[in-house]
Amino acid sequence: MGSRFRWVQVLLYGFVSLWSLFVLLPTAWMVIGAFKTKREFFLDPLGMPASFDFDAFERAWGTGVGGFLLNSMFVTALSVLVIVVVSAMAAYVLARTDNRWMRLVYLVIVAGFAVPVQAVIIPLFQMVSGAGMLNSLFAIVLPYAAYGIPFTIILFYAFFLDFPRELEEAALLDGCRPVKTFFHIVLPLMGPAVASAAIFQAVFIWNEFLLALLMLTKPAVKTLTVGILQLGGEFTSDWAAIMAGLSIAVLPILTVFILAQKYFVRSLAGLGK
């Protein structure tokens, strides 16, 4: 039995290692490609670069990748903040109130969860454009928040149903209004649920593309996803610069992920529950 067991284990290790390699190779090739010359790309696509200089990174940086990175950080942070606060407030009321109106409100919000932005992009674009919201990093936060709110409310709603009411009741006895109770008693205890929702939304907003493509056309306000697509169009056959730009765009989020992978995994796995 022992030898058979070992065989199975070799097989299992082989499979996950192969898959890991499948994931790692393109990523590694991206970084290596940033150091290759055009000629090296043509003559030996698989080969290693002859020398490691950072010219391509300079060319890519020159198109404003740093700015795109900052814009993405700003939009993501602000959107997540709005989503978490606004959803927690609404979910709290919905979980603590039971009447026909609240059930209707919950239904509207849950229906919003199912609407993909692609399916309403035409009127949405015309609305935000008509409202003068184009090319503003603040303005794009509003639709981002709107599309993050429904799922976050669903998550928080479940959290509040399990939340010990005794704490709130004690506060209410002391004469706190519900709004004050919420901000002073409930919100501080939401830590894990907030972290989980925030990471989940951050990943999606960081990577959002369609709205950003339509709403942010000025170079100064572009986020990373739109910025790197533009990079691809600008450098066309300067593959090293494209790969360098992609590396600059991808490596920071990968680093954050590796450092906090436990939380990422927990947050995204929560979707199945």
Place this chain on the structure above:
Amino acid sequence: MTGHANHKGPTGWCRTLMGGALALSTLTAGSTAMAADPVTLKMWALVNENYPELIQTATEEFRKANPDVNVELESIPNEAYKTAIQVALVGSEPPDIFFNWSGEDAARLARSGLALDITDLGAEEGNYRNVLSEAWQQAFAVNGRQYGIPVDAVSKYFYYNTRFFDEHELKVPATFDQLLGLCGKVREIDPEMVPLPLGNSERWKLNHLITVINERVLGLDAVRADYALETADDEIFTNPDYEKAWGKVLAMQAADCFQDAPNATSPEVSRSLFSAEISPMIFCGTWCMSIFDKEGFTDYALFRFPPMTDGASDGSTNMVIPQGFQISAKSEHPAEAVKFASFLVTADMARLYAELRGAIPSNPEKVGEMDATEQFKWVAKDVGSLSESFSVLDVMLEAGVSEAYLDMGVEVLNGSKTPAEAMGVIRTAAVEGKKKLAAGQ
């Protein structure tokens, strides 16, 4: 009444908000009224060699007489351009001045009220209508009104590596069959060498090719009514010679002219193959001259697409696409925008434009004085000698038909549609397009 009165009553906050909005709107109205305020013109153009430098120089020169006007250039990659410009024009923040090709797309923007009618502005003192010839002004005319400032024209030629041709004693082909023969000879010299790389990943490369082939096979008179969607539904694009034209593309493929996977190869890759001397020929726009020159490759010469022995055209015509700038109907500074675009076609700017871009300027006054390459001089002379010129399918056809022609190029090249099937799809699109035009869309 003081402002405080507004805050009384249950709807006080609402009225304050409205008051604020009102104040804001009078503020913006005030700023447009004052002409002396600094004006920033937003300008969109294609990503092009030397373009940012050119516009920067133009802006500096322009500001000498118009110190209050500034120009901000945004460059958009070719592939995304048509869509990006349309999205921007529909939106609330369109560019004031935007590049466009003369053709159906420009006319559609005019018809739908997105591009500004500049007939009168353009005629103001010093503006382009006093400078450019009537023929050039026709490039952006729709129903007798002006919707754009033509700046230059581009054309399309075969480029060949003169060193390679001399070394192997190859001759410039006088007929299409000789061109096919040339592909064979190159493969004989080196089977791994691609004679004529075709980068069709963005679909327009083959579209340019089939535009010229259509002309060489059918002649201009036979296609005019079809292209304008003026033929009857049951006759439109039924001329069997359209299929014959696609057959010529297949003949080039069969003669091993192209590399593998043309539909997955980008135009830039195919250009790089030529400028890196990995391939001896390429069918490229006149704008390619400045790209090759900048990359340091100058051992090339050009020849026009040769005539076909079984075709209706004698080969004395070529594709010439005027291009220039349109003004957004939503622009807050239309007068300044037209003035700046007109400045681009003044004699000195036109010369600089031609020098830096290798394009044929709409204002030819100082072209004779310019510092041009041999190749550019040859092109200028050749374009001047053409008996007639025609535009390219993807900018001249109605949007849906253009889309069909672009797609069918990919399918025919891929072998997934026969020329007959391809023309069937194009016919359907043409009938649909006629309906749309009739409905005034």
Place this chain on the structure above:
Amino acid sequence: MSDTSLAKPVTGPDASTWILLTPALGLVILFIVIPALLAIAGSFFTIGIGSTNWQFAGLANYTRALNDPIFWLALRNNLIMVVGSIVLQVGFGTVLAAILDRGLPRGSTLFRTIIFAPMVMSTIAVALIWLVIMDPNVGALNTLVKALGMQPPTQGWLGDPDIALWVILVIAMWQYTGFMMVLILAGLQGIPRELYEAAALDGARGLKAFRHITLPGIRNVLIVAVLITTIGGFKVFDLIFATTRGGPANATQVLGTYIYQQAFNLGNMGYANAISVVLLLIAVLLGWLQLQVSRRS
């Protein structure tokens, strides 16, 4: 004093209730509900690119869709994306999760981190990386395939209408399988270990235990995984937009890219709205199903 009377002040629908509720509700109504209603309304009109001139068109946009082969092709491609993604992402995700859950004595955190990582990368970046890898002239893939003694496709990986969509499925698999794996892994870890120990005493281990304990234990998670993948398959846009834009010759056209093309490229806003409504209905139905299943678990 009873519990109910204590809870009452909280449940009373007073002003503070609405203060807490309004921001969320307002944003959802403004940016989701109203656009959805406008899309439905707009689908009954012919709207040009200027979008100022709406002409009532009745059901014309819908009959046009019924007669438009590209619409059907796009819908079919969405279905291929759905089925292909379920087989590849949920399938391999389950296998990987099962191995990481119980198969490896050590290193499972490392493997999990690596395999999950592409999920946090932007799809646009992923698409651009693969675009260069699969370039027929400078890409590593062709060289690799040739080195293995095989012939790469002559029309290119993304240039051949017959295989382009399958290639895109593989890129999607590269990015999302780790996500499915983690989702399913969470389900697996919820299964009490004692069940396996008890089964082992009865002589059930390996595949037998997998079938009788593991699969039933993660049934709900699997359904959610399938639904998420299905919704993702209908919503796909970024990946195709950044690799093929729906080409070659519409071979990879999906509803999302076709809406974009019709609206912003060809200027048929009304028709694009009609296609949007089809996508909207599919998505709402699937989303509702997902919530039902989640709630039951």
